[in-house]
Amino acid sequence: MTYSRKLQITVPCSSSNIGPGFDVLGVTLSLYLTLDISIFEPASDKKNYNDEVVLAYSGEGKDGVPLSVEKNLITKTALYVLACNNISGFTAPMTINVNNPIPMGRGLGSSGAAVVAGVMLGNVSGHLGLTKDRMLDYCLMIEHHPDNVTAALMGGFVASYLRGLNTDDAGELKDEKNDAINKFSTQINYAELNLTLVYFQLIDHCKVFNLQRLAVLIMALSQSPPDADLICQAMQDKVHQPYRKQLIPGLSEIITNVKPTTYPGLLGICLSGAGPTILALATHNFDSISKAVIDMFAKKNIETVVKVLDVVEGGAQIVETY
Ligand SMILES: Nc1ncnc2c1ncn2[C@@H]1O[C@H](COP(=O)(O)OP(=O)(O)OP(=O)(O)O)[C@@H](O)[C@H]1O
Numbered sequence: 001m002t003y004s005r006k007l008q009i010t011v012p013c014s015s016s017n018i019g020p021g022f023d024v025l026g027v028t029l030s031l032y033l034t035l036d037i038s039i040f041e042p043a044s045d046k047k048n049y050n051d052e053v054v055l056a057y058s059g060e061g062k063d064g065v066p067l068s069v070e071k072n073l074i075t076k077t078a079l080y081v082l083a084c085n086n087i088s089g090f091t092a093p094m095t096i097n098v099n100n101p102i103p104m105g106r107g108l109g110s111s112g113a114a115v116v117a118g119v120m121l122g123n124v125s126g127h128l129g130l131t132k133d134r135m136l137d138y139c140l141m142i143e144h145h146p147d148n149v150t151a152a153l154m155g156g157f158v159a160s161y162l163r164g165l166n167t168d169d170a171g172e173l174k175d176e177k178n179d180a181i182n183k184f185s186t187q188i189n190y191a192e193l194n195l196t197l198v199y200f201q202l203i204d205h206c207k208v209f210n211l212q213r214l215a216v217l218i219m220a221l222s223q224s225p226p227d228a229d230l231i232c233q234a235m236q237d238k239v240h241q242p243y244r245k246q247l248i249p250g251l252s253e254i255i256t257n258v259k260p261t262t263y264p265g266l267l268g269i270c271l272s273g274a275g276p277t278i279l280a281l282a283t284h285n286f287d288s289i290s291k292a293v294i295d296m297f298a299k300k301n302i303e304t305v306v307k308v309l310d311v312v313e314g315g316a317q318i319v320e321t322y
């Protein structure tokens, strides 16, 4: 095969929610999914080259991740983007070497990173010339939570919400999941009728609690130097962590006891995404803050892995590598 082009896609991991910002806030962190891609000149004139796309995978999830182009989340996403643009598959033979250091299903946005990588792969493979804003639309058609994908694609601290698309906006976007979602909603509405009144009162109180903190947190995170006490207070949440703490032994103790007053350098602590990772925002003293969390998990017989990561401004990137 004649070599024609070499590219690298890098996509950072992310933490979402950041306490009160359920499905809203995200932060981009310095641990990167990478795709090293070699695209070869097509030797024949085929409808698509899906059968000549060779995927290799190393890192987290290497024993479970499917390597078939139609099943792997990254390539499946790329095929979705291509299909939306009336392109029936990969337009050239290629090898894609994926390296994934992001733990899966741990609240560090591994699926969001894979979806972002897939959209960028579809964009380059189909020569679509999509802007990052338009790529975000595609990401959101697949990953309906906006927080991780927005952080992974754009970088930095982000706030996001899903905007309803009118016909003009929607353009070529196709929501393959809509049918399934409608069916699911019909099923749950009926079962919840008797609980509606009690449930609404509880949720309204929690919503106000979180909205107050969310507004203050966004302001507090933009101040320099950071006010640790204010950030820690503003990272309290009553919407998702109370439900998730039953699944994560130690979470309540950690959030209640690991505070900036006792651990200088700490700004605030919360569940990362859907968990079970704990996110500690800190400026220094990483070892003593980590040790406090490790010790509390150890009391519940839970072993931990610590990663000290930087908040990064840059989001996903694609570069030519010669
Ligand atoms: N690099 C990857 N390649 C292929 N599939 C992936 C990759 N990363 C994640 N996935 C898929 O996404 C799933 C994990 O998604 P899930 O939303 O449960 O967790 P997460 O994204 O790591 O955490 P969170 O959304 O709470 O931050 C994996 O089980 C796998 O199916």
Ligand SMILES: N[C@@H](CCO)C(=O)O
Pocket (backbone or CB within 6 Å): 016, 017, 022, 023, 024, 145, 147, 148, 240, 273, 274
């Ligand atoms: N905001 C989402 C992120 C995980 O995808 C959640 O908490 O479930």
